[in-house]
Amino acid sequence: MIRRLWKSIRKLFRTHPRWAWGSVLVLLLAYVFCLPRPLFDAPTSMVLEDREGNLLGARIAADGQWRFPAPDSLPQTFVQALLEFEDRRFYRHPGVDLRSIGRAMVQNIRNGRIVSGGSTITMQLMRMSRNRDSRSLWQKLIEVIQATRLEWTYSKEEILTLYAAHAPFGGNVVGLEAASWRYFAKRPELLTWAEAATLAVLPNSPGLIHPGRNRDALEAKRNRLLDRLEQAGTLDKLTCELAKEEPLPQAPLPLPRLAPHLLDRADLEYVKSGQVRQSRVRTTLDRGLQQQLNTLVQRHHERLRANGIFNLAAFVVDLESGAVQAYVGNVMGAGEDHGEAVDVITAPRSTGSILKPLLYASMLQEGQIVGETQVPDVPTLLSGYKPENFHEQYDGLVSARQALVRSLNVPFIHLLQGYGLEKFHYQLRKFGFQHITFPPDHYGLPLILGGAEASLWDITGTYASLGRILQHTYGYSGEYDPADFHKPYYLYREPTGNAPAVDLRRDPPFLGSGAIWLMLDAMKELERPNEEGIWERFRSSRQVAWKTGTSFGFRDAWAVGVTPQYAIGIWAGNADGEGRAGLVGVKAAAPVLFDIVNMLPKPPSGRASWFSQPYDDLLELEVCARSGFRPVEGCPVDTVWATANGRRVPPCPYHKTIHLDPGRQWRVNASCINPADIVHVPWLVLPPLEGHYYRSKHPDFSPLPPFRPDCRSTDEGQPMQLIYPKQPTRIYVPVDLDGSLSRTVFAVAHNDPGATIHWHIDEQFMGSTENFHSLELKPAPGPHLLTLVDERGNRLEQPFEIIGREE
Incomplete structure (x- = not known):
């Protein structure tokens, strides 16, 4: 028959050569282009990995299947088990194994039905690609043709990888990697011989994995494969016997959900935007540290939710690189009603006092202050805005450093007024606070106390960048790498060494190392008020520069910390903006921060536990010991560390x-x-x-x-100065239940503590005071004139207006 066919073909080429060669060309082109384009177009799961390739989380594919993107390589345990079970001559045939097909035909004839298809792995891969279950002779012929064509284009390793990525493993589990996690909760590289053998036999009969039935059949099939591996010399007898003793997997296991908010963020920022080639995102996270952070945040969440505080976010950044080490966008367990799905790390929220160190460092950098410069700390009213300290106590004057250490509001309003609102607003924009979008006048002086919004991502990234600049001071011989100031990142990058990527510069890009060191040194000594309002230390077993913040209305509690190795950001509150009493930074966020600091790996032996002081960017400056300004005649002198611009500090007033x-x-x-x-x-x-x-x-x-x-x-x-009312103003007085106006407290300060002050309203004598100069008075609604006269005849007048209102 073959000889007769060959004669017919030769005759056709002699009699109709054009038609014959044209047919050959058509067949050749059909063969060249016979592969599906693309080979597989099924959607894949979004997969998030840590820096070592460990699974952090995944999202099911659009078609409802757990189908991971194709891996770069396969574990040898699975490859050897698969080849032994499916295709022993895989590396020796061109996609079709004629011996296997012949053997299958004999088996099928003997049994009177199809019991074996004789398909190679390459042929099975083509059947998966075409999504055809039929095993007719015509379909088998197509598989044969396409299999041989596939071997021209893909290497054997690539064919195995594609097979492992698209083989069915029972239920809605597709691919080796998904099966390894669903059935054994581990990476494929960690599969035992028994587990690899189980997965090797499943694509041939994926229904056997059902946990309620077929257990004996699956176990028998696995054990037969293990015996074959022993006979082939792949396993020794003991390993084979121990592998047979391992139990089969039970019901499919849930996939890890270690960083669900970062999974959503990476899907949006990299996968859906097309910035990565496949839906597998390898991050900079450390899986072990991520698990620890999840546990710690969950523990603090139990404490906070008792006070109606349902959301908590935290993340850790490697200071040297800016790589995110752990990321909890929101605590799991808050529930949908409390915005559990909201990633608070990227959400704009009111900053509270978290920006105070940046103003402090900026003024140090420009030489407007040194740490000991005294700043007014008195009741203040500026254009209708009345800032107050947390416990409504005042020191009269306080050093800028102590104002930062104690997070006093009124001194920082005066500092911002002296530095310049517009200039600080511009500085924050330079730092990368992208949510500060309105002009400076929109925020006003409350900008420093939480009048603007920022994200935990931007805040922590800024402090991390400043720490990085300081850390590199000696390594860069006092020069600066502008690339040191950058946002954190979580997409894995291959290490490139410590060499700067750009030319170094003599001038700092934002703040000099001296100003940064002085800022962090003050933050290291930060204090907090206890329940009695007394300032006390918040101690840690590790040195850390830290700052807290509390927004208006007790809606946001912040904490940020910096060590030579890490930067840590914490936010606590309610995602819907509901305020709660006790929702303050030192109570809600700071305990989380210090637990994280103590949880983090300690620095290697020999590595400094704190930032080195940048002596080349600092100078010892003589200042007035009691005011912190440049000394004038008669000032007791002290020496402090200051930036090079510290000489610009004005003389003591x-x-x-x-x-x-x-x-x-x-x-x-x-x-x-x-x-x-x-x-x-x-x-x-x-x-x-x-x-x-x-x-x-x-x-x-x-x-x-x-x-x-x-x-x-x-x-x-004038020896007298009004405390209230400090300037001509309208005083809104509530009306009591009996319809009368409540009393108003008037107060004045006098240079002489023992002076007597006589009080008059509209020339009517109201009383006299000594030592403590305040009176509760009840003027009628309307305009009035307050007149104060001391025993020496000094006179002070202040007009005001009383306006009654219902509460």
Whole structure:
């Protein structure tokens, strides 16, 4: 028959050569293009991995199948088991094994039915690609043709990889990797011989995996394969016997959900945007650290939810690289009603006080202050805005460093006013706070206290970048790499070494290492108020620079921490913005921060536990010991660390030389005493309001002595200063239940603690005060004039208006 067919073909080529060669060309082209394009177009699961390739989480494919993207390689245990079971001569045939087909035909004839198909792995792969279950001779012929064609294009390893990625493993599980996680909760590389053999036989009979039936048949099939592996010399006898003792998998296991919010974020930012070639995203996360963080956050969530605080987010950044090590976008267990699905790490929220260190460092950088520069801390009203400290207590004056350490609001309002709202707004934009989109006037001075929104991602990234700049100071010989300031990242990158990627610069891109070191050094000593309002240390077994923040209305609690190895960001609150009493940074977020710090791996032996002081970017500066300004005549001098621009700090405005009588009891001048007898004494002179509060915190503070009665000065200045009302204003007074107006507390400060002040409203005497100058008065609605007169005749007037309103 074959000889007759060959003669017919030769005759056809002699009689109709064009038609014959044309047919050959058509057949050849059909063969070349016979493979499906693409080979597989089924959707795959979105897969999230840690930096070592461990599974963090996955999302089921669009067609409802657990089908992972094709891996780069396969474990040898599975490959050897598969080849022994399906295709022993896989590496020796061109896609079709004629011996296997012949043997299958004999078996089918003997049994009177199809019991074996004789298909190679390559042929099975083509059947999967065409999604055909039919085993007719015509379909088998197509598989044979396509299998041989496939072997021209793909290597044997690629064919095995494609087979393992698309083989059915029972139920809605497709592919080796998905099966390994669903049935054994492990990576394919960690499969035992028994597990690999189980998965090798499943694609041939995927229904055997059903946990309620077919258990004996599946076990028998697996064990026969293990015996064949022993006979082939792949396994020794002991290994084979031990493998047979391993149990079969039970019901499919749930896949890990270690970072569900990062899974959603990576899917949106990289997969759906097309920035990665497949739906497998390898991240910089550490799976072990991620599990620890999940457990820790869950434990704190149980504590917080008792107070109606349902959401908690935290993430850890490697300081050197900026790579995210662990990421909890929101605690699992809050429930859908409380926004469990919201990734709070990227959400804009009111910042509270978390930006104060950046203003402090910016002013140090420009030389407007040093750490000991005294800042007003008194009741303040600025254009209708009245900032208050957390416990509504005031020091009169406080150093900028202590204002940061104690997170005092009023001093930072004064600092921002001195630095410039527009300039700080511009600085924050440079730092990368992308949610600060309105012009400076929209935020006003409350910008420093939480008047703007930022994300935990941006905040933590900024502090991490500043720490990185400081960490590289000595390595870069005092120069700066602008690329050191960047946002965190979670997409895995191959290490490139520590060499800077761009030319180094002498000028810092944002803040110099000296200002950063002084900022972190102050943050390292941060204090918190306890329930009694007394400031105390928040201690940790590890050194950490940290800061908390609380937004208006107790809606957001923040904490950020920096060590030489890590930056940590924490947010606690309710995703829907509901405020709760007690939702403050030091109570809700700081305990989480310190537990994370103590959980993180300790630095390697020999590595510094804290940032090295950048002496080349700092100088020892003489300042007035009591004010922190540049010394003037009569100032006691102290030495502090300052940036190179610290020389720009203005001279002390508080120390003045006063003139006393020989007994140093009275102030005098040349009009009443011989100039030769005048004693010239340096004195700390504060404005009345600052002096009033400063005196309560500093018993050694001495107010100015009075002028001798026969030696009045005409330029003494006003010794009184109103605390409330500080300027002409409308006072809204609530109406009590009986219909009468409530009382209003008026207060004034005097330079002389022992002075007597007489109070008048509209020229009507209201009373006198000594030592503590405040009165509760009840003026009628309408405009009034408050007049204060002390015993020396000094007079102070202030108009105001009372407006009654229902509560």
